[in-house]
Amino acid sequence: MRVRLIGLPTDSHSSFLRGAAAAPAAIRAALASDHGNAASESGLELGADIAFEDAGDLPLAEGEGDPALIRAAVADAANSGAMPISLGGDHMVTGPIVAALAELRGPLNILHFDAHPDLYDDFEGDPLSHASPFARIMEAGHARRLVQFGIRTLNRHCREQAERFGVEIFEMRDFAPETVPIPEPPLYISIDLDGFDPAFAPGVSHHEPGGPTVREFLHVLLRVPGPIVGADIVEYNPSRDVNGITAVLAAKLVKELAALAAKGST
Template structure:
């Protein structure tokens, strides 16, 4: 099988499974504390193609032979016109049958989900994070990376939102969660078996600060007491519904140590791509 390298990604010419499109969204204009997440997509790609690892997922499926992963490169976002950047993100997602988005800050999830809803209708969302990101607005910015899920609910884009790993729930976000009926699985007494198996269409959003900083230090808002990667993968592997998209956000390479967060994020790309492929294959049978 011929493997075609596209912008650092992989595309097998004879793959039978549906193509999964990798799209970088290098923007951090809506970050509230420290910028740097715009450099995340490049760091994840570098780890994804590095000879330090290989292309295999834990399911046995491999990028380039079993999984048709098309790297579409980074969108040329401006960080000067948020509405214009949102339109560009929506247009790119509309062209990608099964996208995995590389952030960037978590604000990108709102235009991505809105674009997918135009195709699939309201989504069930599985969200890994230290923070609920439900602020009505944060520091006067309604498009803050602390607010995407409030915007998603206002737009009627979510049927169900399950948040995993939360350990910074303040009064305002607790009220927002009650308002929108968000299901929060806090870290206290957490076990991966507590994560429900969601119906489709399913979207998965991974904020890397949901993972404990001992495993993922390269984030702007590290929060001790977090998820282990094994717990995240166990929760993802429980999902059997069609996954219509996913994102991995908030990698700040300037805060990384020996690229370990980027390497972890690259593993998540492989595992999410494999789960998307397997679930869609199961649906077609």
């Protein structure tokens, strides 16, 4: 299994603050920094045990053509035998990513980590809002099963949407890592960095107290047996970060997701 990194520098569908378009470059810098190394917690290493390639950033222009560019890049990765890890950008990008993979593999199962369920029918008049990608995914039939955890902002509308689409939501008020189910393959993983407690990931636009620690999140992630068909890391806003610690976390997650792909191919 090869892993292909795809940068998606866009934040045109953000609803509060912009800045996530600068994330891919900052995450790459953290990934390449001499402060750490290329090993995941499983011991598998990027470039040694895991074939790893960087496709660079897509030339996104904040226009109507951006979703098509994203779909094409993800489809190209999958068709070439590479597992795409996409670096947002705001959470809008997950919609076209999943659409591309579902077109190739059929409806996916999704494990989604976030403070927010992102199920709005449309948010502030924008059906492609970063608060709406999973509504678009579910209504299009691109997912058979959607499991969400880290959620702690579930309002009435999103509860109704979750019931409408049959979404399995594990709210933080009842959170225990071992109780989060891991959907069966084909599995896609979407990680919104504001899912973490802001103490561990301050570099996000929407600070939401009461989230899990990095270790609690990894207790869930490392239970994934593999294979996975793709993943994204979204909503990093470098302008809000403190000493680059959120970028370092995002870089660590790239390594852990890549290791899952390798684990699933053995």
